Structures are given as structure tokens and as C-alpha cells.
Amino acid sequence: MVEQVNFNHSAGVPIDERVLAAMQPYFRTYYGNPGSVHTAGQQSAKAVENARIQVARLIGADAKDKIIFTSGATESNNLALQGFAYRNRRKGNHIILSQVEHLSIINTVKFLNKQGFESTQVPVDEFGLVNTKALEEAITDQTILISIQHANNEVGTVQPLAEIGKIAKSAEIPLHVDAVASAGQIPINVSDHGISLLTLSSNDLYGPKGVGALYLEKGIAVQTIILGGGQEYGIRSGSENVPGIVGMGLAAEIAMRQQPEFASYLTGLRDDLIQGILKKVDEAYLNGHPTKRLPNNANIRFSYIEGEAITLHLSFQGFLVATSSACTSKTLAPSHCLMSMGISEAEAHGALQLTLGRENTQAQIDRFVEVLPPIVEKLRAMSPLSKDVPYELFENEEHEHHH
Amino acid sequence: MVEQVNFNHSAGVPIDERVLAAMQPYFRTYYGNPGSVHTAGQQSAKAVENARIQVARLIGADAKDKIIFTSGATESNNLALQGFAYRNRRKGNHIILSQVEHLSIINTVKFLNKQGFESTQVPVDEFGLVNTKALEEAITDQTILISIQHANNEVGTVQPLAEIGKIAKSAEIPLHVDAVASAGQIPINVSDHGISLLTLSSNDLYGPKGVGALYLEKGIAVQTIILGGGQEYGIRSGSENVPGIVGMGLAAEIAMRQQPEFASYLTGLRDDLIQGILKKVDEAYLNGHPTKRLPNNANIRFSYIEGEAITLHLSFQGFLVATSSACTSKTLAPSHCLMSMGISEAEAHGALQLTLGRENTQAQIDRFVEVLPPIVEKLRAMSPLSKDVPYELFENEEHEHHH
Amino acid sequence: MYSEKVVEHFTNPRNMGEMEDADAVGKVGNPTCGDLIWIYIKVKDDIITDVKFKTFGCAAAIATSSMVTELTKGKTLKEAYQITRNDVADNLQGLPPIKMHCSNLAADGLHKAIEDYLRKTGRTIEDLK
Amino acid sequence: MYSEKVVEHFTNPRNMGEMEDADAVGKVGNPTCGDLIWIYIKVKDDIITDVKFKTFGCAAAIATSSMVTELTKGKTLKEAYQITRNDVADNLQGLPPIKMHCSNLAADGLHKAIEDYLRKTGRTIEDLK
């Protein structure tokens, strides 16, 4: 069998070996409940508090701020948005987000819209950068929260957080940042950027799945959405996932310590990957920003062909990659992210999302750049589309409506 | 150092070795996202579906029913109650629960009360058994859900689910059952007992922490409380915690296969523990039902002394136990469970909650029964209370009010 | 997720490519997920003597295109017109549920091609009865 | 959770037990969490010559009781009356926050015992000034 190579780290990351080792004792030896008063419980409580500090350090949080452990980034985003909205309803009912947020933001805000909250999705430019002028203009006296991601997991674009933070600060509106895709990849500091709430995912830091965190600046109150025994400062109930939390803590520490090293390694691989593909394949284009992008992200679209088909061919060659094609999404809708960058549906179809990881090698990049062009060629030979026969010819006209 | 003995399994359980071994490959080798179309993703998806079947089998669920994986029992209870209430608001606004439910039920219902839902807490008798006549009488034409636990984690009482199920069925009201304490200890079958929703915790099955499940009978709809990418049938979003889910699946399978064996072993230990203590210590009383109780639970109260103090002395002897004493709870309130069984605050103070596990041995039971009496004696010598000086003398009268 | 048969047709699609001298062509697409399928046919004495496809779409779209051409060749127009989406899916050992209505368009393409041919020869489907 | 000092006083409480010939006794309790603390004192020339306690409560309640008796012995009534809850907690190397207001009653018990003694001797706290 051919070597399996993962270029799809935004979907899942192998735990760091050191992290997994650190978790092991908490499964069968130190399995106490941090809520118990006896020694075993207190050992667990200490381990959880240590992890809290490790996570706080990664994002430059203060001891007075809170790190709430959750079951993952999706829950953190829900707690941030639902929790903040419900708790601060008196102050206003308007939430600002960007068009390129993750579904756990977009769908949560849609849900809040049904509960009487208003929202504005700030547009992005062709590179996926939030239009900060539009952001400023979107602010009303009803605005209670701004939620903008640090970086986009799909196209890799890094937002101008400093500027966004200033806008939020001068309007005195708390800023929530989804830092799932960026944490550990590029530096982030909540106090530098005026961030009041911040979402983290453990697995994206090479920690275990099933754990996440929400940073809450001192003074920021959210309504709890999961009630019970009052764990996590009473904000998130449920017996603590101690091994998971310990793992996330160490993952955060490693991510902080080794971030520059990982970033420069991955940036090198990423640039070779992008350059290699663009040089070898015609009518291939980089999605996202050319320079303001995550060190591990390459998103490239290929005209006239569809991403799932490319993906499947690549998997026969051992490469695991993702596509922004509608064909692989549950809703069969094209990527909302690419759409909002003004990329046509047809072009969005042919987008490959390549997210590299620490364990990827130069040899893997080189092999990918060899393997990809014949696949693109094969699929283009099969496609009715070409420069002379663009997709747009068939839109509306030839399509049957089955739904 | 003295051998550490855990008699506090209701707070935390060591993962079964086999379960931990089965989880390992999913951390670093099969770490794909079940939502990905490529092979690695599909491996994960298969593992998750296999776990779903293992969990379904434990509770006799049908292939047409749904098992939703969550982050734990607290979330499952919240999803069951909040999710069902919001989704079925049109049908009515009344929820019935028992007085002895876990805080993740009680506090969630209190929260729903603030959203305009009404609720009735059905009382229990001195043994903690739900008053089924009161349950029947509590049903109104506004009642949309009945939530009664299978067994109580604190005092071990097992509810007459068959009877409760019949009442719910004949009133055509869906029944939610919190089976966290009972699953794997005693048999449970959703179709035998007319259960429409059921909560499970992985760790209580000797699976990993940070995972739980909610069973939903075919046709039962709940509103999602954590929104995002639409995982878990669109009911619970968030990237799946694959190692955790795999672990819970195997834990459920083992729990089903070995339940009779474990139950008879634990019942033996439990009875020796209860008999040993009651024989050796005066004015010690069993809390909960003498026969309708979990195989692993002994809850005993000691007059005139306080549980945390007993607990701490026991911990010096290596025994990790819990107490129902208010002194160890975050709210400093006495156990709502013991209170609703008509036990006085003072007596509730002196309650030890002993929950045994598969790894406990007869020798540990024997040593406990040796070690405990002198501790009780020492604390009683220190206490101002006695048969002649009951606590009630001082209530209201001597107490200062500091709050 | 995909059956072996789907993977096989996806990897080695039959009758792929344009047909310069096609007697008729059927072009269909799915606006939801964006697939496009073109089916070219060559007809002699109301028998389909050759068939080719061009497809823009996912593996399921490609495999169903390939399969429908296999099922079609040598059939009469009438027989070919009776090939359904389910026939195509069944011959591929099934399709993932989500793909059943989105990428399973090849039979439609074939039907359109036959309709195109009939139109060109001044007939309707009823005339095939 | 508890400091070494708390554990030490909990394990080996000083001056524990009833005092048959006490000159005064202070009984306090906390209705929230249910602790009861009794402080017995023996007084000579307004100096506390002996002190004992009986306590129903958690480790913190026991340790603070023990500590307050240690801090008290040999002190004048006036000095003893100035011992605060914080003094007790500090001498125990601190208490867990949640225990600070719930089980830290021993100073109150001492104060009550002194008040009891003053009442019995026909005086008030002001008379100690």
C-alpha cells in the first residue's frame, strides 16, 4: 500500500506523542473527580487548574480572566454567542459577524435570529479579508457583540485582528474571536488585540478531540447553556474530562513554545506546495490571501473540474485532502466562504483545501506536486467545460430542477 | 504509603483496560474526521457507527432509534430536557420530574421554568422511591415530558421503571430516563419500559470521561442546543470525539456482556460492607432502599457526626469515599436527595456515600469495616451531639445567621 | 462510502469523451450541487450504436455517466428510454443516499439525448410505442 | 484543599472534649451548612486559664475550634475577645474560600463564651475596656 499522507489537518490532527503520554495516567490511575474533596479528587483538580494556566498562557490571558473548558470549539462558539446574547439581551439585540465564520458561528447566530436577535454579516474581499469599513458601519446602538475569526480554516486568510480589535474597543463592544484555525499557527494575544471572548479547539493544537476552551475576559458574563453540578465556575456543568483537559493543556504549552519553529517549517512546505502546483497546472488559482495566510494552509481551485473527484483520485495515491466542493458537504451547498469571496459556484467546485501538519515532509510535498497534474488532466479531459465552454453557459438554462 | 482504595465510583471510574487499549489507535493513527469523504474519514465514521450500535444494544434500542453522542451525561440531560421542551412547546409547557434527580436535571428544569415552562417535582418515600400515585396525579393536559431516573447515584435506590413507563404510556407522554447510575449495573431495556429518551454516561460504564449519549426513540424530536456543522444527525454539532466514542462503545458492549457477573460480584461486596458497618457501629443507618438498590451502592448515615470529617479520616487510611454532607457541596446545601427522603439536615450531614467498582476486593471491604468504627468513635467523642443532646435542640435557636 | 463498482467506473470510466459525429446529445445539470452531464448518442435504425459522455462532477456523477453508457449501447431507443436512475444506481451496487438525487443524473441525460434525437427526426416519445 | 496545619489540627485536635466545671460556654452554629461549635472556658482574674471545645462539623470546623483554643489559653478576656476569624484562619495557614464563612465559627464561639461569662459576672464587654 502507498504511504498515507494527511494534507487535511483542518479536519483532524494526530495527537502529539508527548500529549498522549501525559494523558495516560489520568485514564486509570488519577481518575478522580476534581469535585471530590479527597486526595484523588484534588490531584485531578490540580491537573485541571494547571491545564487552565497552560491554555491561558498560549493566548496571553491574565490570571483574573477565565478559561472555561468545553467539549470542543463548536460548544465554545455556542457558549460564547448564545451565552453572551442571552445574558446581555438588556443591552441590545444586535450581533455582528463575518461572512466567512465557521458554521458553528453562522448557524448559532441564525438560531439567535429566531429568538429575536438581529445580525449583520460583514462582507469580505476577494482574498477573504473582512471589510473593516463595513464592520464599522454595521455597528448600531443595539450591537452587543462582534464575532470575527482570527483565521479562516478553509482558505487560510488571517484577519487584521489589531484593527478589528480597535474598532470594537472604540465602540465599546466586546469582541469574540474564533481562534481555532490560528492558535498554535500564528501568535495570538487577547490583551494586544482587545479580545473579550476567544474560542480554542484542543485537536487543532495537536491535543485530544472532544475538548475545547472558551476564554472570558474578567467582567464578561455569559449565560450557561449546559446546566448541572456547577463545574467550570458554574458556567459549564458536567464532570470534567480530566485526561482530555490535561492533554489540551500540554498541547497549548507545546504550541506556545514551538510555534515559531512549526510556523517556519510549515510555511516552507506550504510555499513549495503552492508554487509547485501553480507552476505545473494551468488555470489553477490560489484561494485566500497570498501573504496574510496561515502557515499550514494552501487552498487552490482548478477550473472545469470538481473537487471530490480530485480528492478521490488523490486518495488512491495516498493523499488525504479536502475540497470545498458542494458535493462533499451535507447540504450540497457550495462553500459559503468561497462564495462570499466572489468565487463562482463552478470555480468553488474545483477547490482543494490542503492543510499541512507538523508531521508532513518535503518529500510528501514533492510527490504531491508530481501526482496532481495527471489527475487534473484526466478529469479535464472528461469535463464538458473548458475556456471556450464555460460553466456559465449552462447555468439556469440547462439545469433541471429536481427539488 | 497505604493502599489507595476507591469507594467513590459515582464520582469517577478507572477506564477498563480493554477500552483504553481500543481507543489508542484513534489518537494518532486513525484520527480522521468522520465527516471527511476520504478513507481515513470513513474509517472514523465506521468506528463511530459501530459504537452507536454497541450503545444501542446495551439499552435494547432499535436500529430505527437514534443514539446521539454528546460530551457527557450532563449535556445529554440538557439536550433531552431543553431540547425536548423547546421543540414541543406547542404541545404544552409542563414537565414532571422527581425530587431525587441529578442536578443536571433539576437545574435544567429550573432554567426552563424561567423560560415559561412549569414543572412538578414528584415526591419520594423514605427509601427514595418515586410516589407513582403522585406521579399520575401530577399529569396535566399541559404535560409534555416525564423525566425520572432509573436509579439514584447517591443512595442507590432503583425506581419502578416498568410501572412508571406504564403511567407515561397510558397518558401518552414521552418518558426520559437518566440511566447514568444504573447502566451496566442492572439491566435496562428501553422498549420494555416504554422509554422515549435515555441518558448514558461513558465513564460510569468504565469508558472514558467526556463522552455520553442520548437515546431518542424514533419519532422523538428535540431542538438542537449546540449548533454548527450538523454532526450527529444534525442534532449535536461538533467534530466527533472519535477515540472517546470508540471507548464508550466498547465500554457499553462489555457492560452488557458482563453485567450479570459484575452485578453479582458487587452485590456480594456491597452486602458485606453494609452488614459489616451496621453491625459494628451504633446509630448507623442505611439510606435508600434495602433491596431495590444498585449492586454497587451503600449509603450509610452516622448520627452526631459530619461526613466530611469522616471522609478525611478515611482518606488518611487510603479510602476515597464521598459524603452527602452539605460541607462538601459547592452550595453548602444539604443533599436534596436525602432531604426529600425525609432525613433531617443533621442526619444528612453524617451520610457516607460508598460506591464500589469492579476492581474492589473483599479484603478492601474487610479492612474498611475495621477502620471505620474508631473514626466514628473519635468524631463522636468530639461532637456536642448525642442521643440526649439532639441537633434539633439547637436549630433556629443557637444558630447565628451570617449570610 | 462508495461501492467498489462506483470506484471502478470512476477510475476507469467507459465511453468517456466527446463524440464528434453524434446524432444527438442530452445535457443535464443539477443546480443544487452543480454537476453537469452530457450524453452523446449515435443511432442507427432506432438502435443506439454508440454512446459517450462528458461529465463535470463528483465521483458519483462520473460513475453513473459511465454506467449509463454501458447499459445503453446496443439497446433500442425505446429500451434505452426505459433505463431509470435506479437501474443505474443498482448496477453500481448502490449510491450513498445523499448522492442518489444529486449526482444520479446520467439517466436523465440519456433521456434528453433520445428526446433530442426524436425531435431531430420529427418524432415524439409516443411514436416509439 | 486543606493546609497542612488544618490537617494537623484536624487529626490531633487540641483541647478537645467537654469541660465539666466550665465557668462559661459559647454555642454557635451555622444554619447554612449545619456546623455546631461549643467553646467552654475557665476564667480566673479575667484570664482564661482553660478552654475546651466540642464540635460537630467538617474538618475546617474542627481545626478552627482546635486553633482557637490554642490562641486563647492564658489570654485575658479582653485579649481573647479580640481574636478574629481571620486570626484563626491565618494561624491555620488559611482556609479554602468556601470554608471561610461557613466553618470558621470558632472565634464566634469564643466570643459568645466570653459574653456568657461577663453576663454571669454581671458585666458587659464595655466593662473590659
Ligand SMILES: Cc1ncc(COP(=O)(O)O)c(C=O)c1O
Ligand atoms: C474556525 C473553526 N471554528 C470552529 C470549528 C469547530 O470545531 P469542532 O468541530 O472541533 O467543534 C472549526 C472546525 O473545523 C473551525 O475550523
Ligand SMILES: Cc1ncc(COP(=O)(O)O)c(C=O)c1O
Ligand atoms: C444520575 C446522574 N445523572 C447525571 C450525572 C451527570 O454526569 P456528568 O457529570 O458525567 O455529566 C451524574 C453524575 O454523577 C449522575 O450521577
